[in-house]
Amino acid sequence: MARAAGKAEVVYERLKGDIESLRLRPGAKLSEIQLGEQLGASRTPVREAIRRLAREGLVDFVPGEVARVATISLGGVRELFEFRMMLEPRAVASVATTPHERVLEPFRELSLRVNEFDESFRTLASAEQALSYRDFYELTESFDQAVIDACRNRYLARTIRDLRSETARLRHLSHSGPRRMLTSLEEHRAMLKAITQKDAEAASAACRHHLAQTLQALIDSLTSQDFTLGSEIHLDVVG
Template identity: 40%
Template sequence: MSGSSSGWQGKADIVYALLRSDIETAKLAPGQTLSEIDLVDYTGASRTPVREAIRRLAADGLVELEPRRAPTVSRISLRSARALFEFRRILEPAAIRLVAAAAESDQTLHSAIEELQDRFTELSTMEFLASAPDRFTDATAEFDALLSASTPNEYLRRSITDLRPHSARLRHIAHSDRSRIRDSIGEHLTMCQSILSSDPDRAADAMTAHLNHVEEAIFRHLLTASDAELLVS
């Protein structure tokens, strides 16, 4: 019995990871219906792991469950996006301040930030970046993951980690504004440089400025989106 349970649980983990990634990148769009039959066909898993994955996604706030209706991908609302950024402006400047202090004595962390700085520097020289932003998206995702993983305060770290799926969905929207990519690269370079120079105050200020600019880009998109009917004001 335990082996059988372990088997479907492992499949549920795979289905969960796949659907979460598709929601974060908008491959599964806000408001899209998630038919159980379609998900079974799409994932190749049976109904039990699919149902468990949907339950976990609902607990994450990425899927909406209503009685007698198929699950749907959670909509992105102006209100929730604004609330998310208000919270991020509290958490992430505090986190990067701690990371900047920790990097002074943590050579592994220092080297990881140096590697990211080199990648952002290389990206800043790429002429084709605006038409091929995948490397930029990967680098910013790794920066965010490293920041949350390296935050010394466990409660702060856990709070940032819990927000990552929702932050990732909004990152996808922000990166649709190709005109802002180079500015964002510059902002990430400033954050990396501030950490490497052990300047917590500058790092926190750079993070706050970056979040403000990202929020502006996202709201410009949401307010003019052609699928505005999916948004809740």
């Protein structure tokens, strides 16, 4: 039983990573048989992984039918960001009002990391810049996690955390070029500055601005690409 549970976790992490990175395109079919053959797993752990991803909003799962990677639509993206704009500005404002200096240390460290990345990125050639996107995503992920960890309202923090699976794959669409990525760095720098200076109003405003800019970048990206059509899955075997 423990071995099966471990295999389900491996399959889940692999599929989640492929969905969030868009290696598995929205609408792609997720055949339990095909996945099992490619990932070296029986149908039970594959089915468990797919159901778990469906609960997180990454898979459209209808019992008795082939599951598919959840599609990305303009309407869905707008609804998601409307909800995020209700939550995240309040969360960063909450962090900025903390009376405990130690809570702000991760944000001061992130400010230094953002500055270092920015300076390094601007010196790279275009081909090298493309290889740096993973580092950028790790920075923004660290910021999001730091806000969740430091948020003074645990219900608010939990809700934001539960949305992360749906927002993760959108990050690859909203930062589709170096210009937008550098702009996003500036937006994160503004949020970090406001938080470390304990300026709740500025932190909230900077967060709203960042979300609005990200939404517009997503709209631009989605209207120039087709993310409603599926594709057959091709995965490397999990070791």
